[in-house]
Amino acid sequence: ECGVPIDFYTTRERSLDEVFPWDFIDAGVSKEFLKREWKRAMEAVVTPNCRGKCSACGALKFGGGVCFETRETTEGTGL
DSSP states (O other): OOOOOHHHHHTSOOOTTSOOTTTTOOOSOOHHHHHHHHHHHHTTOOOOOTTTSOOOOSGGGGSOHHHHHHHHHHTTTTO
16 A cells, blocks of 8 residues: 555565674674675575584674684683
């Protein structure tokens, strides 16, 4: 009734370089990481757990969580 093309907002295929409505939210994870994850998901490739191997998502910049814990507990151990 309002002339808003619902399919444009809900079901169309989007370019990974498109600006998404949530791009302004900074949870520490970079858009480049999310793009890599999308591509991996389309190939059915599982990303290793962060506790086992860093995937360079960008969350480390917040200085907390799994990334920080892992570095904190392995510092000085040679790991």
